[in-house]
Amino acid sequence: xxxxxxxxxxxxxxxxxxxxxxxxxxxxxxxxxxxxxxxxxxxxxxxxxxxxxxxxxxxxxxxxxxxxxxxxxxxxxxxxxxxxxxxxxxxxxxxxxxxxxxxxxxxxxxxxxxxxxxxxxxxxxxxxxxxxxxxxxxxxxxxxxxxxxxxxxxxxxxxxxxxxxxxxxxxxxxxxxxxxxxxxxxxxxxxxxxxxxxxxxxxxxxxxxxxxxxxxxxxxxxxxxxxxxxxxxxxxxxxxxxxxxxxxxxxxxxxxxxxxxxxxxxxxxxxxxxxxxxxxxxxxxxxxxxxxxxxxxxxxxxxxxxxxxxxxxxxxxxxxxxxxxxxxxxxxxxxxxxxxxxxxxxxxxxxxxxxxxxxxxxxxxxxxxxxxxxxxxxxxxxxxxxxxxxxxxxxxxxxxxxxxxxxxxxxxxxxxxxxxxxxxxxxxxxxxxxxxxxxxxxxxxxxxxxxxxxxxxxxxxxxxxxxxxxxxxxxxxx
Amino acid sequence: xxxxxxxxxxxxxxxxxxxxxxxxxxxxxxxxxxxxxxxxxxxxxxxxxxxxxxxxxxxxxxxxxxxxxxxxxxxxxxxxxxxxxxxxxxxxxxxxxxxxxxxxxxxxxxxxxxxxxxxxxxxxxxxxxxxxxxxxxxxxxxxxxxxxxxxxxxxxxxxxxxxxxxxxxxxxxxxxxxxxxxxxxxxxxxxxxxxxxxxxxxxxxxxxxxxxxxxxxxxxxxxxxxxxxxxxxxxxxxxxxxxxxxxxxxxxxxxxxxxxxxxxxxxxxxxxxxxxxxxxxxxxxxxxxxxxxxxxxxxxxxxxxxxxxxxxxxxxxxxxxxxxxxxxxxxxxxxxxxxxxxxxxxxxxxxxxxxxxxxxxxxxxxxxxxxxxxxxxxxxxxxxxxxxxxxxxxxxxxxxxxxxxxxxxxxxxxxxxxxxxxxxxxxxxxxxxxxxxxxxxxxxxxxxxxxxxxxxxxxxxxxxxxxxxxxxxxxxxx
Numbered sequence: 001x002x003x004x005x006x007x008x009x010x011x012x013x014x015x016x017x018x019x020x021x022x023x024x025x026x027x028x029x030x031x032x033x034x035x036x037x038x039x040x041x042x043x044x045x046x047x048x049x050x051x052x053x054x055x056x057x058x059x060x061x062x063x064x065x066x067x068x069x070x071x072x073x074x075x076x077x078x079x080x081x082x083x084x085x086x087x088x089x090x091x092x093x094x095x096x097x098x099x100x101x102x103x104x105x106x107x108x109x110x111x112x113x114x115x116x117x118x119x120x121x122x123x124x125x126x127x128x129x130x131x132x133x134x135x136x137x138x139x140x141x142x143x144x145x146x147x148x149x150x151x152x153x154x155x156x157x158x159x160x161x162x163x164x165x166x167x168x169x170x171x172x173x174x175x176x177x178x179x180x181x182x183x184x185x186x187x188x189x190x191x192x193x194x195x196x197x198x199x200x201x202x203x204x205x206x207x208x209x210x211x212x213x214x215x216x217x218x219x220x221x222x223x224x225x226x227x228x229x230x231x232x233x234x235x236x237x238x239x240x241x242x243x244x245x246x247x248x249x250x251x252x253x254x255x256x257x258x259x260x261x262x263x264x265x266x267x268x269x270x271x272x273x274x275x276x277x278x279x280x281x282x283x284x285x286x287x288x289x290x291x292x293x294x295x296x297x298x299x300x301x302x303x304x305x306x307x308x309x310x311x312x313x314x315x316x317x318x319x320x321x322x323x324x325x326x327x328x329x330x331x332x333x334x335x336x337x338x339x340x341x342x343x344x345x346x347x348x349x350x351x352x353x354x355x356x357x358x359x360x361x362x363x364x365x366x367x368x369x370x371x372x373x374x375x376x377x378x379x380x381x382x383x384x385x386x387x388x389x390x391x392x393x394x395x396x397x398x399x400x401x402x403x404x405x406x407x408x409x410x411x412x413x414x415x416x417x418x419x420x421x422x423x424x425x426x427x428x429x430x431x432x433x434x435x436x437x438x439x440x441x442x443x444x445x446x447x448x449x450x451x452x453x454x455x456x457x458x459x460x461x462x463x464x465x466x467x468x469x470x471x472x473x474x475x476x477x478x
Numbered sequence: 479x480x481x482x483x484x485x486x487x488x489x490x491x492x493x494x495x496x497x498x499x500x501x502x503x504x505x506x507x508x509x510x511x512x513x514x515x516x517x518x519x520x521x522x523x524x525x526x527x528x529x530x531x532x533x534x535x536x537x538x539x540x541x542x543x544x545x546x547x548x549x550x551x552x553x554x555x556x557x558x559x560x561x562x563x564x565x566x567x568x569x570x571x572x573x574x575x576x577x578x579x580x581x582x583x584x585x586x587x588x589x590x591x592x593x594x595x596x597x598x599x600x601x602x603x604x605x606x607x608x609x610x611x612x613x614x615x616x617x618x619x620x621x622x623x624x625x626x627x628x629x630x631x632x633x634x635x636x637x638x639x640x641x642x643x644x645x646x647x648x649x650x651x652x653x654x655x656x657x658x659x660x661x662x663x664x665x666x667x668x669x670x671x672x673x674x675x676x677x678x679x680x681x682x683x684x685x686x687x688x689x690x691x692x693x694x695x696x697x698x699x700x701x702x703x704x705x706x707x708x709x710x711x712x713x714x715x716x717x718x719x720x721x722x723x724x725x726x727x728x729x730x731x732x733x734x735x736x737x738x739x740x741x742x743x744x745x746x747x748x749x750x751x752x753x754x755x756x757x758x759x760x761x762x763x764x765x766x767x768x769x770x771x772x773x774x775x776x777x778x779x780x781x782x783x784x785x786x787x788x789x790x791x792x793x794x795x796x797x798x799x800x801x802x803x804x805x806x807x808x809x810x811x812x813x814x815x816x817x818x819x820x821x822x823x824x825x826x827x828x829x830x831x832x833x834x835x836x837x838x839x840x841x842x843x844x845x846x847x848x849x850x851x852x853x854x855x856x857x858x859x860x861x862x863x864x865x866x867x868x869x870x871x872x873x874x875x876x877x878x879x880x881x882x883x884x885x886x887x888x889x890x891x892x893x894x895x896x897x898x899x900x901x902x903x904x905x906x907x908x909x910x911x912x913x914x915x916x917x918x919x920x921x922x923x924x925x926x927x928x929x930x931x932x933x934x935x936x937x938x939x940x941x942x943x944x945x946x947x948x949x950x951x952x953x954x955x956x
Contacts, residue, residue, distance in 0.1 A: 127626050136621040143614040148605045151801035160539065161492075179531055181538050187665040187805075187829035194672055198700055218825050222676055323629035325832040327665070347696050351665035351829050354803040 003039060007048055015050050019058035027067050027078055038068060038076040060296040064404060066235070066265020079267065118467035119432040122259060122408035122455030125320055129379055131372055138362045142355055154354040156346060158185025158330070162361040166330050169364060174291060175301030176314055178332045184341070187327040187351035189287070189317055190219050196313065197223040198345050199337055200249065200283065207247035209237045211439030211446070213258045216251060216287065229441040232257070236264040239271040250275075251285040254303045258289065259439045259453050261402015261410060269303050276311035283337070285313045290320045292373055293380050294405040310334030318360065320407070321373060328352055328360055380407060386461040387454065390468030394475065401451075408455035410436065412448075419450045425474040426452075431467050481517055485526055493528050497536035505545050505556055506595070516546060516554040596945035597910040600737065600886035600933030603798055607857055609850055616840045620833055632832040634824060636663025636808070640839040644808050647842060652769060653779030654792055656810045662819070665805040665829035667765070667795055668697050674791065675701040676823050677815055678727060678761065685725035687715045689917035689924070691736045694729060694765065707919040710735070714742040717749040728753075729763040732781045736767065737917045737931050739880015739888060747781050754789035761815070763791045768798045770851055771858050772883040788812030796838065798885070799851060806830055806838055858885060864939040865932065868946030872953065879929075886933035888914065890926075897928045903952040904930075909945050 005022045007015060026032045039047065041055040048055070059076055062068040068076050142150060157163065163180040170176035186192040193216065202224040208217055210229035220227050228245040230237050237252055252272065254264035264272075276282040286303045294300075304314040314332040322328075333341055350357075363369050388403060391411070398411040413422065419435035426433045436451040437443040456464055483500045485493060504510045517525065519533040526533070537554055540546045546554050620628060635641065641658040648654035664670040671694065680702040686695055688707035698705050706723040708715050715730055730750065732742035742750075754760040764781045772778075782792040792810040800806075811819055828835075841847050866881060869889070876889040891900065897913035904911045914929040915921040934942055 124630070127629050130626070130629060132621060132626075136618060139617050139621055140614060143610060143617055148608070148610075151605050151608060151803045152602070153797075153802040160494075160535065164492075180535065187669070187831075188827050190826045191665070191669065191829055215825065215827075222823050222826075319631075324631040324827075325629045327827075327829060327831045344700050347693065348668045348700075349666050349693075349802075349805075351669055351805060353665075353805045353831070353834060356831060356834065 003044060003047070005044075005048055007050070016054045016057035016061070019044075019048070019050075019055060020061045023058065023062055024065075024067050027062075032078045034078050036078050037074075038078065040075055057296070064263050064294075064296065065300050066267055079265070117430050117432055118459065118463055118470070120408075120434070120454040120456065120467060121432065121458060122434060122453050124455070124458040125323065125407070126376065126379060126383075126457050127323060129375060130323060131368060134363070134368050135359065138359045138368075139355075141362070142358045147358075150354045150358055152354070154350055154357070156348055156350050157181075157183065158350055158352065159354060159357045159361065162357045162364075163330075165361055165364040169369070170302075170314075170316070170332070174288065174316075175305035176332060177305055178314075182332050182335070182338055184331045184333065185350065185352055185357065186329055186331065188319070189289070189315060189329045190215070191351055192315060192329050192331045193219045194223065195341075195345060195348070196285070196331065197225070199333070199340050204249050204281075205245065205247040207237070207242050207245050207250040208441065209252060209257060209260075210441050211259055211436055212251075212441065213253070213287065213289070214439060214441075217441055220251070227441065229445070232260065232262065234262065235268040236262050237268075237272070239268070239275050242272075242275055248279060248281055249283045249285065251287065252303070253287045253289065255288050255291045255300055256294075256402075256405045258406075259402075259408065259410065259436060261404070261406060261408070263300055263404060264303075266306075269306055272303070273307060273309075273311065276307075277309050283311055283313055283334075285315065288314060288316045290406050291316070292321045293377060293407060295381050295384055296404055304332065307334070310336055313337065321376070322360075322363075322369075326356065326360070328356070380457065383456045383459065383461055383464060384409075386464045387456045387468060390465045391454075391472070393472040394468075397475065407457040408453055411452050411454065413450040413452075417450055419452065422450065422452055422475060425477070426471055429470045429474045431470050431474070433471070481522060481525070483522075483526055485528070494532045494535035494539070497522075497526070497528075497533060498539045501536065501540055502545055505540075510556045512556050514556050515552075516556065518553055595908050595910055596937065596941055596948070598886075598912070598932040598934065598945060599910065599936060600912060600931050602933070602936040603801065603885070604854065604857060604861075604935050605801060607853060608801060609846060612841070612846050613837065616837045616846075617833075619840070620836045625836075628832045628836055630832070632828055632835070634826055634828050635659075635661065636828055636830065637832060637835045637839065640835045640842075641808075643839055643842040647847070648780075648792075648794070648810070652766065652794075653783035654810060655783055656792075660810050660813070660816055662809045662811065663828065663830055663835065664807055664809065666797070667767070667793060667807045668693070669829055670793060670807050670809045671697045672701065673819075673823060673826070674763070674809065675703070677811070677818050682727050682759075683723065683725040685715070685720050685723050685728040686919065687730060687735060687738075688919050689737055689914055689926075690729075690919065691731070691765070691767070692917055692919075695919050698729070705919065707923070710738065710740065712740065713746040714740050715746075715750070717746070717753050720750075720753060726757060726759055727761045727763060729765065730781070731765045731767065733766050733769040733778055734772075734880075734883045736884075737880075737886065737888065737914060739882070739884060739886070741778055741882060742781075744784075747784055750781070751785060751787075751789065754785075755787050761789055761791055761812075763793065766792060766794045768884050769794070770799045771855060771885060773859055773862055774882045782810065785812070788814055791815065799854070800838075800841075800847075804834065804838070806834070858935065861934045861937065861939055861942060862887075864942045865934045865946060868943045869932075869950070871950040872946075875953065885935040886931055889930050889932065891928040891930075895928055897930065900928065900930055900953060903955070904949055907948045907952045909948050909952070911949070 005019050007018055041052055041059055045052040045055040063070060067079050069079050070076050160180060162185060163183040166183055167178055167180045186195060204225060205228050206220050206225045207228045207230045209232050217227060228247050230241045230245055232238060236257055242250055254269055256263060272284055276284050288302055302314060304312040311334065317329040318326060387409060397415055398413055401410040401412060403409045419437055423433055423435055434453040436448060436453060437446045440446045483497050485496055519530055519537055523530040523533045541548055545557050547557050548554050638658060640663060641661040644661055645656055645658045664673060682703065683706050684698050684703045685706045685708045687710050695705060706725050708719045708723055710716060714732065714735055720728055732747055734741060750762055754762050766780055780792060782790040795807040796804060865887065875893055876891055879888040879890060881887045897915055901911055901913055912931040914926060914931060915924045918924045
């Protein structure tokens with residue numbers, strides 16, 4: 001297949017994105033047949049007179065979104081909605097090892113190494129790089145005497161200015177379509193789930209991916225929902241199992257499933273929307289908790305952006321991208337639920353201080369948030385690459401997963417060892433790793449091969465390298 | 479109706495806000511008649527050459543604040559001033575956040591007298607005397623680089639230091655007996671009521687004083703509780719009626735009932751405790767929302783301090799004593815419910831930023847809170863006395879109630895006039911007062927003689943005197 005991608009070198013749009021968009025358009029329009037082979041990244045690069053990394057980025061993005069599949073030693077193929085599932089399971093092309101360019105002069109600090117432990121916790125974020133000065137300055141500017149206004153009670157949904165800023169960010173960065181009036185700002189995701197419970201009512205069955213984010217499970221359970229754990233395949237939640245579960249609400253993390261790291265391909269997203277559209281009161285809760293961090297291509301747009309019938313409730317948070325302690329999350333309600341919100345719980349006062357809302361508003365509006373995200377992406381990419389490179393010695397014994405995005409990876413044992421054995425041996429050399437069983441709604445139902453989760457956000461690159469070395473030594477002996 | 483909104487496209491003020499402010503001003507000034515219809519958002523947008531979302535946002539804000547109403551399929555209408563009674567418990571007017579340099583001084587100062595109105599709102603507090611410098615300094619001290627700790631997630635119940643400080647304050651000032659472990663800090667009372675709902679479960683009938691704090695009623699109702707309004711006599715909630723109501727939980731404000739101002743005598747408190755002790759799962763929710771301000775005698779200790787059998791759930795807030803916008807309230811659970819809290823919802827993350835918790839902790843621990851309270855007591859006492867003295871001319875026609883504590887008083891008419899008549903006559907001279915009907919769970923069940931509520935916190939002593947003079951004149955003529 002020859003691809004005549006029209007390239008506009010005068011455009012502000014990056015070249016890879018032009019290529020990505022062109023091919024995606026061709027596939028969507030049916031002009032590229034499912035199963036047909038794409039030119040290699042090298043051939044396409046020569047043909048279009050662009051660098052190979054440009055074509056690679058375009059393909060990576062198409063891969064991430066499920067438009068194409070990759071078969072090792074054979075190349076790239078146009079995806080088929082049905083076969084996308086299988087193609088997703090194929091291992092990704094191996095990645096070049098990143099040279100550790102700079103000596104890490106970071107001292108051993110932070111909670112990740114308290115008591116000499118190296119803790120590969122998948123929770124927590126890197127706070128060494130937080131822009132304390134900026135935050136302090138914005139805080140100071142907000143707390144001037146003539147800003148008395150901020151000490152009065154504010155808008156129950158959150159201040160309009162902040163909601164506009166969040167709406168603009170979500171549209172640009174995540175492809176979310178909404179008016180600021182659809183956004184509700186709240187003090188953390190748990191609070192917004194509670195509020196959502198009051199909007200939806202609790203007479204529903206709620207389906208959750210299994211394994212999942214246990215905190216969400218605990219909240220839904222505590223609210224009185226009957227939670228149906230639904231198994232996943234390589235593309236995410238099985239829509240067949242979802243359909244038979246009898247659930248009317250499904251909680252999913254399409255951009256980066258926690259903890260498996262699965263990025264849901266577009267085919268499965270459409271199946272989920274199809275499921276939601278098939279019933280009168282079906283909703284999808286899309287938790288986009290860490291969409292800010294991806295290491296290849298541009299972020300996969302949110303499921304919400306594909307929704308045409310108001311079936312997706314979108315949730316996001318600043319806990320990962322700024323700090324957990326600031327306690328600001330947000331929820332985007334489809335119009336119908338927004339109406340119910342106003343009728344049933346619109347009178348609930350906002351749970352976020354107006355002072356804090358203004359600091360955050362200024363942080364976003366003045367461009368600090370964008371800069372901070374870019375900085376954190378570079379820092380996390382460095383840590384991510386350091387971890388991928390440091391676990392090389394383990395690659396004969398483990399399969400690597402979930403390495404395209406987020407703040408953790410997964411290692412699945414190929415030698416039939418048990419989770420507890422791996423965790424205990426790691427602990428014996430002062431390294432903490434986490435078994436995937438802990439993320440199962442019913443851990444006894446975990447039939448997945450032994451898998452451990454390694455987070456890297458709170459560790460320095462030096463700690464990551466040292467920890468991975470200790471793991472390699474500890475696990476080679478069993 | 480045609481609306482000629484002057485739009486300044488050079489202004490930094492968002493367009494929607496210009497539209498919102500213009501219409502609000504017209505309504506307040508009486509230039510737009512109650513009940514008259516507004517142009518549709520589409521028509522207005524075309525007329526003003528702005529986007530429809532801009533006019534929609536302006537209308538939404540006016541709707542949220544009650545200046546206009548919406549009738550499905552018919553459009554938007556200018557609101558009636560009388561409906562402000564109903565609006566009274568809704569959130570206060572809020573405005574979009576603006577850049578500091580755009581702040582309009584006139585708008586910010588003296589919100590109670592915006593556009594010449596004298597608003598005896600019983601909500602709101604005096605923020606002119608807020609210690610902005612201290613708060614800013616504490617905030618700055620908290621946000622230093624080596625306080626990274628405060629950006630990590632914290633204790634779900636609230637930081638231990640803050641809980642200890644609250645516990646000490648409650649013991650010393652309110653006679654509350656508790657360990658810091660029994661205290662849960664949350665982002666506002668509504669949130670804590672929600673959490674309490676999950677602890678108690680919703681299979682209860684909950685008794686509430688009538689009239690009451692409608693926001694609490696709305697929350698309990700939205701949580702699915704069956705709410706039984708229980709009439710009060712001069713000592714507060716009738717325990718006889720409570721007993722026959724079949725309720726197992728009673729929500730009361732013994733220190734200063736809202737809105738009647740009744741201070742429950744110790745005999746009635748003991749009767750309530752006796753009622754609670756007589757059943758295995760009976761609880762009293764004591765909302766001590768404004769106990770800080772008393773003008774006669776020594777403060778009445780909290781009901782919780784008399785409880786020997788763990789039947790009282792104590793709630794308090796910093797909304798009245800510091801500022802509504804800081805969003806910090808607290809709940810003291812008896813041991814048995816504390817255990818249930820840990821089992822069912824102990825995993826819910828705190829809703830208050832750790833940074834804010836530390837600022838508040840420092841504010842209390844370094845003695846600023848005590849000083850601030852003393853200062854505010856003096857200021858409120860001055861306003862209170864100014865009001866009592868200024869309404870002297872009304873004493874032949876009205877009975878005065880609720881004058882011992884809090885931030886409002888009640889005037890009950892002796893001459894058989896109606897609430898609406900008094901409110902309308904006050905409005906005609908630019909003074910806003912509030913009818914007690916608005917505080918009834920079912921306003922049609924209000925058989926109390928016509929009573930109006932006058933708050934004084936947000937007004938200056940001069941405004942109070944002027945407002946009371948206008949009232950005396952307006953009411954002497956009917």
